[in-house]
Amino acid sequence: MQGLEASGSGPGTGRRSSTILVVDDNADLRELVRELLLTAGHQVVEASDGAEALRLLRGGLRPRMILLDRNTPILDGPLLLREAADLLSDIAVVWMTGEDRDVAHPSVVATLHKPFAVEELARTVEDALLNGHAQDALFP
Numbered sequence: 001m002q003g004l005e006a007s008g009s010g011p012g013t014g015r016r017s018s019t020i021l022v023v024d025d026n027a028d029l030r031e032l033v034r035e036l037l038l039t040a041g042h043q044v045v046e047a048s049d050g051a052e053a054l055r056l057l058r059g060g061l062r063p064r065m066i067l068l069d070r071n072t073p074i075l076d077g078p079l080l081l082r083e084a085a086d087l088l089s090d091i092a093v094v095w096m097t098g099e100d101r102d103v104a105h106p107s108v109v110a111t112l113h114k115p116f117a118v119e120e121l122a123r124t125v126e127d128a129l130l131n132g133h134a135q136d137a138l139f140p
Contacts, residue, residue, distance in 0.1 A: 018043070023048075023072060
C-alpha cells in the first residue's frame with residue numbers, strides 16, 4: 001500500500017486528485033481497488049459492468065483513467081471501448097484481466113494480470129497517470 005500512497009495525489013504529494021472509473025463485476029475486487037485509490041487521494045467511481053460504465057461516460061463522467069475488466073458481463077471491455085470511442089481521447093485505460101495474454105487496443109496503456117499485487121496496481125496506476133494517455137483512434 002505504501003507504493004500507492006506515494007503515487008497518489010494526497011496531501012503533500014503536489015499531485016492533483018484524479019477521478020478513476022473502476023469497472024469489474026467482482027464486487028470484492030472493486031472494493032479493494034477503491035479503498036487503495038481513495039487512500040492515495042483519488043476520486044473513485046465504480047461500475048459493475050460495461051453497460052453501466054458506458055451510461056456513466058455518456059452521462060458526462062470524464063475520468064482521467066479507467067481500470068477495466070476485459071470480461072465484464074452485458075458489455076465486455078473491448079465492446080465498451082468501441083462503443084465509447086468518441087469519449088476516450090484523454091482517458092488512459094488499463095486492462096484488468098485473468099487471461100494470460102495481452103490484447104492490444106489503441107486506448108489501452110497497460111495491462112494488469114489478475115491476481116495482481118497491491119504494489120503492481122500502485123505502479124501501474126502511477127505510470128498510467130504520469131505517462132499514459134489514450135491516443136485518438138478510430139475503431140473499426
